[in-house]
Amino acid sequence: MREHYKEVFKKVLLYIFYLTGSAFMLLPFFWMISTAFKPDNQIFTVPIRWIPSPVYFKNFVKAFEVIPIVKYMFNTVIIAVLKIGGEVFVSALVAYGFARFNFKFKNILFIILLATMMLPYEVTMIPTFIMWSWLGLTDSYVPLILPAYFGAVSFIFFLRMYFSTFPKGTEEAMVIDGANYFQIFYKLILQLSKPALVTIGLWAFLGTWNDLLGQLIYINDPAKYTIQLGLASFSNLTGETLWGPLMAASFIALIPVIFILLFAQKYFVEGIKMMGIKG
């Protein structure tokens, strides 16, 4: 009987923790949405008003007047689309090379690959920028897209580990049947690893959607702004005045990622399990 009470007590404590923790986690969203639907006289008031009444939609209209949100989201999607396919495909290609073949200097090259994961983005950032500006390609999406076609180190690392777990039998049988290695890679390996490819594709999308520094460095023309740049300039432009429209814009910008969180979470969870980081 005492054990039973202890168990109930533990559960109650846990749920109290879950609920207060969740309230803290959700507070930013609640506050964002609440503000987005309030007119200024309900926003700038003490004590604060939790629920908008009446619900006010003009902040969205005003947000669209200040920045072309849809255009910026579209720009970001263009970058992501042009980038992700290449990034995922090439990363898989390289990962397969490291997972299945022996060639000269392979081990040293793999150590170099690992070292570049630690490597300072900040150190290469400025020379790379200068290189693109020599080529006249700053203020374009090329510097944000093209490097992805040489593979992404973390994706290569992840996929190499994933490919290594595949049994070799089918590949050997295909070799005997006369298939070359690119066919094997394309017809077998890529097909088998679809869930893993979706996972890194989603990572790549989030990387593009949430990146600020890279886009800030390369894009100057407001017509080419991404959603992050658009929000950042909106925030700097208006300072502390237009909180309603700013929250409306932030809300719209977060909708795609919230969808990913709700409907694609299992891919991230699986990806983390696949990584199985140990020591």
Added chain:
Amino acid sequence: MKKSKVGFLFILPWLTGLVLFTVIPIIAALFISMTDWSIIGDANFIGLENFKAIFEDQMFYKTLLITVRYAIFAIPLTIFTALLVAISLNNQYKGTGVFRTIFYMPSIVSGVAVAIVFKWILDPNYGVLNSLLGILGVTGPNWLYDPDWVLPSYLIMAIWGASGGLYIYLAALKDIPKELYESATIDGAGLIHRIRYITLPMLTPILFYNMVIGIISAFRKFTDAYILGGAGEEGIFYMVYLYGQAFSFYKMGYATALAWILFVIIFSLTLIVNYTKKYWVYSE
């Protein structure tokens, strides 16, 4: 074609990218850091002058101090928070799935929008945080508008984001053999003892990993700081300063030298943490 050559072909794209986007830029960065280059006009070789100037630059020390102070507080706080959340959610109770999603959120939902929302939450007059404190009878501070409260403001954001690593911890918790807990319970160990003597030691590899990641990301903190700022220049983290030197003042040589110093700091800290590994990280 020989199999070894095929393998080389597979990795060739990466190798090309390595040369183009890593090797050449690094070599270039060595030279650039020794010039007074401002992107337009010529670059003059000035040897180690940039580094000398940096060591006399008050803003260098200030921004470095801001970054280091943030790292010292944020890393333990976030690791502790993530650990607490993961241990509490490591069960199959009703609703655990929903709570996991909620706590995992910061790893997916981030960027400028979240930073802007936090700026509004922290608004001293109309923000929700000070209103909540008001309900508790506490007069909230001016947060980002008070130099002394800038760091705590950033720490609140860091704690919010801490549980983004939830599933990494949960995966590690799952790997701990059940028998360890069972035999410990039979021997009369309570919850605290089981966490202290089983869970924590078994999680040290993940704690180590998160410590390294924490150091790297603290020193590279940019987006939040760029949006939130802070009174008395207390929000100028190292990367924000570096970015400004490079892309607002076009002091490419100076900024590259700053980047090398940042790299050396991150690299040595990682080496030091790696050296301590054998004293506290469990390995099979």
